[in-house]
Amino acid sequence: MLMVVILICVVFGLWAWYLRNNNKNEPPAMPGALPVIGHAHLLIGDSTKLWAYFKELSHISLNVGRAITTYIGPRTVYVITDPDDFLTVANTCLQKDGFYDFAKPWIGEGLVTGTVSIWKVHRKLLNPAFSQIVLDSYLGVFNKQSRRLVKDLEVEVGKGSFDHWIYTRHNALETICLTALGVDFTDKNVLNSKYVMATEQMFNLIVDRFQKVWLHSHFIYSWSSLKKKQDEYLKILHNLSYTVLQKRKADYLKNRNNNEEPTQGPKFKSFMDILLELSIEKGAFNDREIREHMDTIIVSGHDTSASVLMYSMLLVGSYPKVQERIFEELQDVFGDDDRDVTKHDLSQLCYLEAVLKETIRIYPIVPVIARHLDRDVKLRNCTLTGGRTCCMFIYGVHRHPMWGPDAEKFKPERWLDPATLPKCPNAFAGFGLGKRSCIGKWYAIMSLKTSLAHLFRHYRLRGDHTKLEVKIDVMLKPVSGYHIAIERRNK
Numbered sequence: 163m164l165m166v167v168i169l170i171c172v173v174f175g176l177w178a179w180y181l182r183n184n185n186k187n188e189p190p191a192m193p194g195a196l197p198v199i200g201h202a203h204l205l206i207g208d209s210t211k212l213w214a215y216f217k218e219l220s221h222i223s224l225n226v227g228r229a230i231t232t233y234i235g236p237r238t239v240y241v242i243t244d245p246d247d248f249l250t251v252a253n254t255c256l257q258k259d260g261f262y263d264f265a266k267p268w269i270g271e272g273l274v275t276g277t278v279s280i281w282k283v284h285r286k287l288l289n290p291a292f293s294q295i296v297l298d299s300y301l302g303v304f305n306k307q308s309r310r311l312v313k314d315l316e317v318e319v320g321k322g323s324f325d326h327w328i329y330t331r332h333n334a335l336e337t338i339c340l341t342a343l344g345v346d347f348t349d350k351n352v353l354n355s356k357y358v359m360a361t362e363q364m365f366n367l368i369v370d371r372f373q374k375v376w377l378h379s380h381f382i383y384s385w386s387s388l389k390k391k392q393d394e395y396l397k398i399l400h401n402l403s404y405t406v407l408q409k410r411k412a413d414y415l416k417n418r419n420n421n422e423e424p425t426q427g428p429k430f431k432s433f434m435d436i437l438l439e440l441s442i443e444k445g446a447f448n449d450r451e452i453r454e455h456m457d458t459i460i461v462s463g464h465d466t467s468a469s470v471l472m473y474s475m476l477l478v479g480s481y482p483k484v485q486e487r488i489f490e491e492l493q494d495v496f497g498d499d500d501r502d503v504t505k506h507d508l509s510q511l512c513y514l515e516a517v518l519k520e521t522i523r524i525y526p527i528v529p530v531i532a533r534h535l536d537r538d539v540k541l542r543n544c545t546l547t548g549g550r551t552c553c554m555f556i557y558g559v560h561r562h563p564m565w566g567p568d569a570e571k572f573k574p575e576r577w578l579d580p581a582t583l584p585k586c587p588n589a590f591a592g593f594g595l596g597k598r599s600c601i602g603k604w605y606a607i608m609s610l611k612t613s614l615a616h617l618f619r620h621y622r623l624r625g626d627h628t629k630l631e632v633k634i635d636v637m638l639k640p641v642s643g644y645h646i647a648i649e650r651r652n653k
Protein backbone atom coordinates (compact mmCIF):
# COMPACT_ATOMS: atom_id res chain seq x y z
CA MET A 163 0.00 0.00 0.00
CA LEU A 164 2.75 2.42 1.03
CA MET A 165 4.65 1.72 -2.20
CA VAL A 166 1.55 2.51 -4.27
CA VAL A 167 1.07 5.79 -2.38
CA ILE A 168 4.72 6.77 -2.90
CA LEU A 169 4.53 5.86 -6.58
CA ILE A 170 1.37 7.96 -7.10
CA CYS A 171 2.99 10.93 -5.32
CA VAL A 172 6.17 10.65 -7.42
CA VAL A 173 4.22 10.47 -10.73
CA PHE A 174 2.04 13.46 -9.80
CA GLY A 175 5.05 15.35 -8.51
CA LEU A 176 7.07 14.85 -11.71
CA TRP A 177 4.09 15.82 -13.81
CA ALA A 178 3.51 19.00 -11.84
CA TRP A 179 7.24 19.78 -11.84
CA TYR A 180 7.16 19.57 -15.64
CA LEU A 181 4.09 21.80 -15.97
CA ARG A 182 4.82 24.42 -13.38
CA ASN A 183 7.27 26.80 -15.07
CA ASN A 184 5.29 27.64 -18.18
CA ASN A 185 3.87 30.96 -17.03
CA LYS A 186 6.67 33.50 -17.40
CA ASN A 187 4.74 36.20 -15.53
CA GLU A 188 4.22 33.99 -12.47
CA PRO A 189 5.13 35.31 -8.99
CA PRO A 190 8.68 34.36 -7.90
CA ALA A 191 9.10 30.91 -6.37
CA MET A 192 9.49 30.57 -2.63
CA PRO A 193 13.02 29.30 -1.90
CA GLY A 194 13.50 25.84 -0.41
CA ALA A 195 11.51 23.66 -2.85
CA LEU A 196 12.70 20.05 -3.14
CA PRO A 197 12.24 18.00 -6.30
CA VAL A 198 8.83 16.27 -6.49
CA ILE A 199 7.56 17.26 -3.04
CA GLY A 200 8.17 21.00 -3.49
CA HIS A 201 7.66 22.79 -0.16
CA ALA A 202 5.59 19.98 1.39
CA HIS A 203 8.38 19.16 3.87
CA LEU A 204 7.94 22.65 5.38
CA LEU A 205 4.38 21.77 6.39
CA ILE A 206 5.51 18.91 8.62
CA GLY A 207 5.40 19.43 12.39
CA ASP A 208 2.79 20.55 14.84
CA SER A 209 0.30 23.36 14.20
CA THR A 210 2.54 25.90 16.00
CA LYS A 211 5.32 25.15 13.56
CA LEU A 212 2.86 25.39 10.70
CA TRP A 213 1.84 28.84 11.91
CA ALA A 214 5.51 29.92 12.04
CA TYR A 215 5.85 28.78 8.41
CA PHE A 216 2.71 30.71 7.40
CA LYS A 217 4.08 33.85 9.03
CA GLU A 218 7.35 33.39 7.15
CA LEU A 219 5.42 32.96 3.88
CA SER A 220 3.57 36.21 4.58
CA HIS A 221 6.75 38.16 5.19
CA ILE A 222 8.54 36.73 2.16
CA SER A 223 5.53 37.53 -0.01
CA LEU A 224 5.45 41.10 1.36
CA ASN A 225 9.14 41.50 0.55
CA VAL A 226 9.01 40.24 -3.04
CA GLY A 227 6.14 42.13 -4.66
CA ARG A 228 3.28 40.79 -2.47
CA ALA A 229 3.02 37.44 -4.25
CA ILE A 230 5.02 34.20 -4.28
CA THR A 231 4.63 30.72 -5.71
CA THR A 232 4.89 27.59 -3.57
CA TYR A 233 4.55 23.91 -4.42
CA ILE A 234 2.88 21.23 -2.33
CA GLY A 235 3.71 18.02 -4.18
CA PRO A 236 1.82 18.27 -7.47
CA ARG A 237 -0.06 21.45 -6.48
CA THR A 238 1.01 24.98 -7.22
CA VAL A 239 -0.17 27.32 -4.49
CA TYR A 240 0.19 31.09 -4.79
CA VAL A 241 0.48 33.24 -1.67
CA ILE A 242 -0.69 36.83 -2.02
CA THR A 243 -0.55 39.68 0.49
CA ASP A 244 -1.52 42.72 -1.56
CA PRO A 245 -4.98 44.05 -0.53
CA ASP A 246 -6.10 45.05 -4.04
CA ASP A 247 -4.89 41.77 -5.54
CA PHE A 248 -6.79 40.01 -2.74
CA LEU A 249 -10.02 41.69 -3.80
CA THR A 250 -9.36 40.94 -7.48
CA VAL A 251 -8.95 37.22 -6.80
CA ALA A 252 -11.82 37.14 -4.29
CA ASN A 253 -14.29 38.59 -6.78
CA THR A 254 -12.95 36.91 -9.93
CA CYS A 255 -12.80 33.36 -8.57
CA LEU A 256 -15.66 32.58 -6.20
CA GLN A 257 -14.97 28.85 -5.90
CA LYS A 258 -13.30 27.84 -2.63
CA ASP A 259 -10.17 25.76 -3.01
CA GLY A 260 -10.10 21.95 -2.73
CA PHE A 261 -8.63 22.27 0.79
CA TYR A 262 -12.08 23.36 1.97
CA ASP A 263 -13.36 19.92 0.92
CA PHE A 264 -11.65 18.57 4.05
CA ALA A 265 -14.47 20.26 6.01
CA LYS A 266 -17.28 19.12 3.74
CA PRO A 267 -18.17 15.93 5.68
CA TRP A 268 -18.92 18.34 8.53
CA ILE A 269 -20.48 21.45 6.97
CA GLY A 270 -21.22 20.18 3.45
CA GLU A 271 -22.59 22.78 1.06
CA GLY A 272 -23.07 25.43 3.77
CA LEU A 273 -21.98 28.96 2.81
CA VAL A 274 -18.31 28.65 3.84
CA THR A 275 -17.54 25.53 1.79
CA GLY A 276 -20.41 25.55 -0.74
CA THR A 277 -19.83 25.06 -4.47
CA VAL A 278 -20.34 28.36 -6.33
CA SER A 279 -23.58 27.38 -8.12
CA ILE A 280 -25.21 26.39 -4.78
CA TRP A 281 -23.61 29.25 -2.83
CA LYS A 282 -24.97 31.90 -5.23
CA VAL A 283 -28.59 30.82 -4.67
CA HIS A 284 -28.28 30.15 -0.94
CA ARG A 285 -26.38 33.32 -0.04
CA LYS A 286 -29.14 35.39 -1.65
CA LEU A 287 -31.80 33.46 0.26
CA LEU A 288 -29.95 33.75 3.57
CA ASN A 289 -28.74 37.39 3.44
CA PRO A 290 -32.00 38.67 5.03
CA ALA A 291 -31.24 36.57 8.14
CA PHE A 292 -28.38 38.99 8.85
CA SER A 293 -30.18 42.25 8.07
CA GLN A 294 -29.89 45.12 10.56
CA ILE A 295 -33.48 44.67 11.69
CA VAL A 296 -32.84 41.02 12.63
CA LEU A 297 -29.54 41.87 14.33
CA ASP A 298 -31.23 44.60 16.39
CA SER A 299 -33.72 42.03 17.63
CA TYR A 300 -30.80 40.00 19.08
CA LEU A 301 -29.56 42.79 21.32
CA GLY A 302 -31.59 41.51 24.29
CA VAL A 303 -29.87 38.12 24.03
CA PHE A 304 -26.44 39.73 23.58
CA ASN A 305 -27.00 41.68 26.82
CA LYS A 306 -28.28 38.65 28.72
CA GLN A 307 -25.39 36.50 27.58
CA SER A 308 -22.85 39.22 28.40
CA ARG A 309 -24.25 39.45 31.93
CA ARG A 310 -23.97 35.68 32.16
CA LEU A 311 -20.31 35.86 31.13
CA VAL A 312 -19.64 38.55 33.75
CA LYS A 313 -21.29 36.31 36.36
CA ASP A 314 -19.45 33.15 35.26
CA LEU A 315 -16.13 34.97 35.54
CA GLU A 316 -16.81 35.98 39.16
CA VAL A 317 -15.21 32.76 40.43
CA GLU A 318 -11.90 33.85 38.91
CA VAL A 319 -11.75 37.27 40.59
CA GLY A 320 -8.50 37.76 42.49
CA LYS A 321 -7.27 34.21 41.83
CA GLY A 322 -4.47 35.02 39.38
CA SER A 323 -4.09 33.81 35.81
CA PHE A 324 -6.69 31.56 34.30
CA ASP A 325 -7.87 30.30 30.92
CA HIS A 326 -10.57 32.72 29.83
CA TRP A 327 -10.90 30.99 26.44
CA ILE A 328 -13.03 28.26 28.09
CA TYR A 329 -15.51 30.89 29.24
CA THR A 330 -15.74 32.83 25.98
CA ARG A 331 -16.26 29.66 23.93
CA HIS A 332 -19.13 28.29 25.98
CA ASN A 333 -20.80 31.66 26.13
CA ALA A 334 -20.51 32.26 22.37
CA LEU A 335 -21.91 28.80 21.57
CA GLU A 336 -24.97 29.47 23.73
CA THR A 337 -25.40 32.89 22.10
CA ILE A 338 -25.37 31.63 18.53
CA CYS A 339 -27.85 28.88 19.45
CA LEU A 340 -30.18 31.37 21.16
CA THR A 341 -30.08 33.90 18.33
CA ALA A 342 -29.59 32.28 14.93
CA LEU A 343 -31.15 28.92 15.82
CA GLY A 344 -33.71 29.98 18.42
CA VAL A 345 -32.78 27.20 20.89
CA ASP A 346 -31.70 27.49 24.50
CA PHE A 347 -28.74 25.36 25.58
CA THR A 348 -27.78 27.53 28.53
CA ASP A 349 -28.65 24.79 31.04
CA LYS A 350 -27.11 21.97 28.97
CA ASN A 351 -23.51 22.18 30.08
CA VAL A 352 -22.57 18.62 29.23
CA LEU A 353 -23.89 18.88 25.70
CA ASN A 354 -22.20 22.22 25.30
CA SER A 355 -18.82 20.85 26.50
CA LYS A 356 -19.05 17.79 24.26
CA TYR A 357 -19.87 19.97 21.26
CA VAL A 358 -17.03 22.40 21.97
CA MET A 359 -14.61 19.46 22.34
CA ALA A 360 -15.78 17.85 19.07
CA THR A 361 -15.46 21.19 17.23
CA GLU A 362 -11.90 21.62 18.49
CA GLN A 363 -10.99 18.06 17.51
CA MET A 364 -12.45 18.51 14.03
CA PHE A 365 -10.33 21.62 13.47
CA ASN A 366 -7.21 19.74 14.70
CA LEU A 367 -8.01 16.92 12.39
CA ILE A 368 -8.46 19.13 9.32
CA VAL A 369 -5.06 20.75 9.94
CA ASP A 370 -3.46 17.37 10.60
CA ARG A 371 -4.78 16.17 7.26
CA PHE A 372 -3.50 19.31 5.53
CA GLN A 373 -0.02 18.69 6.92
CA LYS A 374 0.01 15.03 5.82
CA VAL A 375 0.11 15.58 2.09
CA TRP A 376 -0.61 11.92 1.26
CA LEU A 377 -3.96 12.27 3.09
CA HIS A 378 -5.06 14.99 0.65
CA SER A 379 -6.26 12.13 -1.55
CA HIS A 380 -9.86 11.34 -0.53
CA PHE A 381 -9.27 7.66 -1.30
CA ILE A 382 -6.23 7.29 0.95
CA TYR A 383 -7.87 9.41 3.64
CA SER A 384 -10.94 7.18 3.70
CA TRP A 385 -8.72 4.30 4.97
CA SER A 386 -6.87 6.34 7.57
CA SER A 387 -7.21 6.37 11.36
CA LEU A 388 -7.88 10.10 11.09
CA LYS A 389 -11.06 9.38 9.12
CA LYS A 390 -12.25 7.02 11.90
CA LYS A 391 -11.77 9.77 14.46
CA GLN A 392 -13.56 12.21 12.17
CA ASP A 393 -16.58 9.91 12.06
CA GLU A 394 -16.73 9.86 15.88
CA TYR A 395 -16.65 13.65 16.18
CA LEU A 396 -19.15 14.12 13.39
CA LYS A 397 -21.59 11.88 15.26
CA ILE A 398 -21.55 14.34 18.18
CA LEU A 399 -21.73 17.45 15.98
CA HIS A 400 -24.46 16.22 13.63
CA ASN A 401 -26.43 14.71 16.48
CA LEU A 402 -26.83 18.15 18.07
CA SER A 403 -27.82 19.86 14.83
CA TYR A 404 -30.29 17.15 13.83
CA THR A 405 -31.87 17.29 17.32
CA VAL A 406 -32.28 21.07 17.03
CA LEU A 407 -33.63 20.72 13.49
CA GLN A 408 -36.27 18.15 14.48
CA LYS A 409 -37.41 20.24 17.43
CA ARG A 410 -37.61 23.51 15.53
CA LYS A 411 -39.35 21.85 12.60
CA ALA A 412 -41.97 20.31 14.91
CA ASP A 413 -42.55 23.72 16.56
CA TYR A 414 -42.88 25.40 13.17
CA LEU A 415 -45.42 22.86 11.92
CA LYS A 416 -47.39 23.00 15.17
CA ASN A 417 -47.61 26.80 15.00
CA ARG A 418 -48.56 26.67 11.35
CA ASN A 419 -51.29 24.08 11.91
CA ASN A 420 -52.69 26.12 14.81
CA ASN A 421 -52.31 29.29 12.78
CA GLU A 422 -50.27 30.75 15.65
CA GLU A 423 -47.40 33.20 15.66
CA PRO A 424 -44.47 31.79 17.66
CA THR A 425 -44.74 32.97 21.27
CA GLN A 426 -41.02 32.73 22.01
CA GLY A 427 -37.90 33.97 20.32
CA PRO A 428 -37.20 37.11 18.36
CA LYS A 429 -40.00 39.02 16.67
CA PHE A 430 -38.11 39.04 13.40
CA LYS A 431 -37.24 35.92 11.48
CA SER A 432 -34.03 34.33 12.65
CA PHE A 433 -31.68 32.37 10.45
CA MET A 434 -33.45 29.15 11.44
CA ASP A 435 -36.95 30.59 10.81
CA ILE A 436 -35.88 31.60 7.31
CA LEU A 437 -34.41 28.16 6.64
CA LEU A 438 -37.57 26.41 7.86
CA GLU A 439 -39.93 28.69 6.01
CA LEU A 440 -38.03 28.34 2.75
CA SER A 441 -37.82 24.60 3.23
CA ILE A 442 -41.41 23.87 4.30
CA GLU A 443 -43.29 26.47 2.27
CA LYS A 444 -41.11 26.65 -0.85
CA GLY A 445 -39.16 23.37 -0.83
CA ALA A 446 -35.91 25.39 -1.19
CA PHE A 447 -33.86 23.20 1.17
CA ASN A 448 -33.99 19.53 2.21
CA ASP A 449 -33.14 18.40 5.76
CA ARG A 450 -29.51 17.70 4.88
CA GLU A 451 -29.06 21.19 3.45
CA ILE A 452 -30.66 22.79 6.50
CA ARG A 453 -28.38 20.78 8.74
CA GLU A 454 -25.33 21.87 6.74
CA HIS A 455 -26.31 25.53 6.97
CA MET A 456 -26.97 25.17 10.70
CA ASP A 457 -23.61 23.51 11.30
CA THR A 458 -21.88 26.21 9.27
CA ILE A 459 -23.51 28.99 11.25
CA ILE A 460 -22.90 27.32 14.61
CA VAL A 461 -19.22 26.83 13.95
CA SER A 462 -18.49 30.05 12.07
CA GLY A 463 -20.67 32.02 14.46
CA HIS A 464 -19.30 30.85 17.81
CA ASP A 465 -15.65 29.93 17.41
CA THR A 466 -14.84 33.20 15.64
CA SER A 467 -16.56 35.53 18.12
CA ALA A 468 -15.22 33.56 21.09
CA SER A 469 -11.66 33.84 19.74
CA VAL A 470 -11.89 37.58 19.09
CA LEU A 471 -13.31 38.11 22.57
CA MET A 472 -10.49 36.05 24.05
CA TYR A 473 -7.75 37.93 22.13
CA SER A 474 -9.26 41.34 22.82
CA MET A 475 -9.45 40.65 26.58
CA LEU A 476 -5.81 39.57 26.50
CA LEU A 477 -4.62 42.56 24.46
CA VAL A 478 -6.55 45.10 26.52
CA GLY A 479 -5.25 43.45 29.70
CA SER A 480 -1.74 43.93 28.33
CA TYR A 481 -2.18 47.68 27.69
CA PRO A 482 -3.42 49.49 30.84
CA LYS A 483 -3.75 52.82 29.00
CA VAL A 484 -6.05 51.29 26.41
CA GLN A 485 -8.10 49.75 29.22
CA GLU A 486 -8.47 53.09 30.99
CA ARG A 487 -9.53 54.78 27.76
CA ILE A 488 -12.20 52.11 27.22
CA PHE A 489 -13.42 52.67 30.77
CA GLU A 490 -13.57 56.43 30.24
CA GLU A 491 -15.66 55.93 27.12
CA LEU A 492 -17.96 53.57 29.04
CA GLN A 493 -18.29 56.16 31.81
CA ASP A 494 -19.20 58.82 29.24
CA VAL A 495 -21.93 56.63 27.78
CA PHE A 496 -23.28 54.81 30.87
CA GLY A 497 -22.04 56.81 33.85
CA ASP A 498 -22.22 54.45 36.84
CA ASP A 499 -25.35 52.81 35.48
CA ASP A 500 -25.17 49.06 34.91
CA ARG A 501 -28.02 49.16 32.39
CA ASP A 502 -28.24 47.12 29.19
CA VAL A 503 -26.37 48.26 26.09
CA THR A 504 -28.71 49.81 23.51
CA LYS A 505 -28.36 50.25 19.78
CA HIS A 506 -27.66 53.94 20.34
CA ASP A 507 -24.91 53.10 22.88
CA LEU A 508 -23.25 50.83 20.34
CA SER A 509 -22.98 53.67 17.85
CA GLN A 510 -21.28 55.78 20.53
CA LEU A 511 -18.68 53.21 21.56
CA CYS A 512 -16.18 54.22 18.87
CA TYR A 513 -13.02 53.49 20.84
CA LEU A 514 -14.32 50.03 21.77
CA GLU A 515 -14.95 49.31 18.08
CA ALA A 516 -11.42 50.50 17.29
CA VAL A 517 -10.12 48.05 19.91
CA LEU A 518 -12.02 45.21 18.25
CA LYS A 519 -10.80 46.02 14.76
CA GLU A 520 -7.22 46.41 15.96
CA THR A 521 -7.47 43.06 17.74
CA ILE A 522 -8.61 41.39 14.52
CA ARG A 523 -5.86 43.18 12.59
CA ILE A 524 -3.15 41.94 14.97
CA TYR A 525 -4.67 38.46 15.49
CA PRO A 526 -6.69 37.75 12.32
CA ILE A 527 -8.49 34.69 13.58
CA VAL A 528 -9.07 33.53 10.00
CA PRO A 529 -5.49 34.24 8.90
CA VAL A 530 -5.61 32.60 5.45
CA ILE A 531 -8.35 31.91 2.93
CA ALA A 532 -8.01 30.06 -0.36
CA ARG A 533 -9.67 30.10 -3.76
CA HIS A 534 -9.55 27.77 -6.70
CA LEU A 535 -8.43 29.76 -9.76
CA ASP A 536 -10.90 28.77 -12.47
CA ARG A 537 -9.13 31.10 -14.97
CA ASP A 538 -5.90 33.06 -15.34
CA VAL A 539 -6.00 36.14 -13.11
CA LYS A 540 -3.97 39.23 -13.91
CA LEU A 541 -2.73 41.01 -10.79
CA ARG A 542 -0.75 44.23 -10.42
CA ASN A 543 2.72 42.70 -10.88
CA CYS A 544 2.08 39.18 -12.13
CA THR A 545 -0.43 36.72 -13.59
CA LEU A 546 -1.75 33.70 -11.72
CA THR A 547 -2.38 30.59 -13.80
CA GLY A 548 -5.88 29.10 -13.88
CA GLY A 549 -6.42 25.65 -12.33
CA ARG A 550 -4.20 26.42 -9.34
CA THR A 551 -4.74 27.48 -5.74
CA CYS A 552 -4.49 31.04 -4.48
CA CYS A 553 -4.05 31.59 -0.73
CA MET A 554 -4.89 35.08 0.41
CA PHE A 555 -2.90 35.75 3.57
CA ILE A 556 -5.02 38.09 5.71
CA TYR A 557 -2.23 38.04 8.29
CA GLY A 558 0.17 39.43 5.65
CA VAL A 559 -2.29 42.04 4.33
CA HIS A 560 -2.57 43.36 7.90
CA ARG A 561 1.21 43.83 8.00
CA HIS A 562 1.52 45.47 4.60
CA PRO A 563 3.85 48.52 4.65
CA MET A 564 0.78 50.72 4.07
CA TRP A 565 0.00 50.16 7.80
CA GLY A 566 3.19 52.08 8.59
CA PRO A 567 6.37 51.17 10.49
CA ASP A 568 4.32 50.38 13.62
CA ALA A 569 2.17 47.75 11.86
CA GLU A 570 3.09 45.12 14.50
CA LYS A 571 1.95 47.39 17.34
CA PHE A 572 -1.47 47.19 18.99
CA LYS A 573 -2.68 50.78 18.54
CA PRO A 574 -6.49 51.09 18.57
CA GLU A 575 -6.29 54.87 18.17
CA ARG A 576 -5.07 54.46 14.57
CA TRP A 577 -8.73 53.67 13.74
CA LEU A 578 -10.04 56.97 15.06
CA ASP A 579 -8.43 59.24 12.48
CA PRO A 580 -8.57 58.53 8.72
CA ALA A 581 -5.13 60.19 8.44
CA THR A 582 -3.56 57.35 10.48
CA LEU A 583 -5.21 54.58 8.46
CA PRO A 584 -4.08 53.24 5.06
CA LYS A 585 -5.79 54.98 2.14
CA CYS A 586 -6.55 51.59 0.56
CA PRO A 587 -10.10 50.46 1.53
CA ASN A 588 -9.02 46.80 1.32
CA ALA A 589 -6.16 47.07 3.81
CA PHE A 590 -8.32 45.53 6.53
CA ALA A 591 -9.45 42.07 5.45
CA GLY A 592 -10.32 40.46 8.79
CA PHE A 593 -13.79 39.51 7.57
CA GLY A 594 -12.60 38.60 4.07
CA LEU A 595 -13.18 40.85 1.06
CA GLY A 596 -15.63 40.88 -1.83
CA LYS A 597 -18.74 38.88 -2.59
CA ARG A 598 -17.90 35.90 -0.36
CA SER A 599 -16.89 37.93 2.65
CA CYS A 600 -18.31 37.24 6.11
CA ILE A 601 -22.10 37.23 6.34
CA GLY A 602 -21.87 37.53 10.14
CA LYS A 603 -19.62 40.62 10.33
CA TRP A 604 -22.17 42.93 11.96
CA TYR A 605 -23.54 40.15 14.14
CA ALA A 606 -19.99 39.69 15.45
CA ILE A 607 -19.29 43.39 15.95
CA MET A 608 -22.57 43.99 17.79
CA SER A 609 -22.29 40.96 20.06
CA LEU A 610 -18.60 41.57 20.83
CA LYS A 611 -19.06 45.26 21.62
CA THR A 612 -21.92 44.37 23.94
CA SER A 613 -19.83 41.74 25.75
CA LEU A 614 -16.82 44.04 26.12
CA ALA A 615 -19.00 46.92 27.37
CA HIS A 616 -20.33 44.67 30.17
CA LEU A 617 -16.96 43.10 30.97
CA PHE A 618 -14.99 46.34 31.26
CA ARG A 619 -17.66 48.01 33.39
CA HIS A 620 -17.24 45.21 35.94
CA TYR A 621 -13.63 44.09 35.75
CA ARG A 622 -10.12 45.32 35.38
CA LEU A 623 -8.02 42.83 33.42
CA ARG A 624 -4.33 42.13 33.59
CA GLY A 625 -2.59 40.15 30.89
CA ASP A 626 0.54 39.66 28.84
CA HIS A 627 -0.05 38.86 25.21
CA THR A 628 3.69 38.62 24.51
CA LYS A 629 3.67 35.28 26.36
CA LEU A 630 0.94 33.91 24.14
CA GLU A 631 1.94 31.16 21.76
CA VAL A 632 -0.43 30.61 18.88
CA LYS A 633 -1.08 27.79 16.47
CA ILE A 634 -3.17 27.37 13.39
CA ASP A 635 -6.16 25.07 13.82
CA VAL A 636 -7.90 26.39 10.70
CA MET A 637 -8.34 29.48 12.84
CA LEU A 638 -5.66 31.19 14.88
CA LYS A 639 -5.82 29.58 18.33
CA PRO A 640 -3.88 29.92 21.57
CA VAL A 641 -1.60 27.01 22.49
CA SER A 642 -2.41 27.70 26.10
CA GLY A 643 -4.51 30.49 27.46
CA TYR A 644 -3.52 31.17 31.06
CA HIS A 645 -2.54 34.76 30.51
CA ILE A 646 -5.16 36.98 32.10
CA ALA A 647 -6.22 37.73 35.63
CA ILE A 648 -9.26 39.77 36.68
CA GLU A 649 -10.18 42.07 39.52
CA ARG A 650 -13.52 43.63 40.33
CA ARG A 651 -13.59 47.30 39.41
CA ASN A 652 -14.25 49.63 42.32
CA LYS A 653 -15.85 52.57 40.64
Ligand code: HEM
Pocket residue numbers: 273274285342458459462463464466467470522527528531532591592593594597598599600601602603605606607
Ligand atom coordinates in the same frame (compact mmCIF):
# COMPACT_ATOMS: atom_id res chain seq x y z
C1 HEM B 1 -15.12 38.43 14.55
C2 HEM B 1 -15.72 37.38 14.10
C3 HEM B 1 -15.60 36.87 12.68
C4 HEM B 1 -14.57 36.92 11.81
C5 HEM B 1 -13.21 37.55 12.02
C6 HEM B 1 -15.00 36.27 10.59
C7 HEM B 1 -14.23 36.14 9.45
C8 HEM B 1 -14.68 35.56 8.28
C9 HEM B 1 -13.89 35.43 7.08
C10 HEM B 1 -12.45 35.88 6.92
C11 HEM B 1 -14.65 34.82 6.15
C12 HEM B 1 -14.24 34.42 4.73
C13 HEM B 1 -13.90 32.94 4.77
C14 HEM B 1 -13.40 32.39 3.48
O1 HEM B 1 -13.43 33.06 2.44
O2 HEM B 1 -12.99 31.23 3.49
C15 HEM B 1 -15.94 34.55 6.75
C16 HEM B 1 -16.97 33.95 6.11
C17 HEM B 1 -18.15 33.60 6.74
N1 HEM B 1 -18.52 33.90 8.02
FE1 HEM B 1 -17.46 34.97 9.34
N2 HEM B 1 -16.29 35.84 10.77
C18 HEM B 1 -16.69 36.20 12.02
C19 HEM B 1 -17.93 35.97 12.59
C20 HEM B 1 -18.96 35.32 11.99
C21 HEM B 1 -20.25 35.11 12.58
C22 HEM B 1 -20.66 35.62 13.96
C23 HEM B 1 -20.98 34.38 11.68
C24 HEM B 1 -22.39 33.89 11.79
C25 HEM B 1 -23.24 34.23 12.71
C26 HEM B 1 -20.14 34.15 10.52
C27 HEM B 1 -20.51 33.44 9.41
C28 HEM B 1 -19.76 33.35 8.25
C29 HEM B 1 -20.21 32.67 7.05
C30 HEM B 1 -21.51 31.91 6.88
C31 HEM B 1 -19.20 32.83 6.09
C32 HEM B 1 -19.21 32.33 4.65
C33 HEM B 1 -19.76 33.45 3.79
C34 HEM B 1 -19.94 33.08 2.33
O3 HEM B 1 -19.07 32.42 1.73
O4 HEM B 1 -20.97 33.49 1.79
N3 HEM B 1 -18.92 34.73 10.75
N4 HEM B 1 -15.93 35.03 8.05
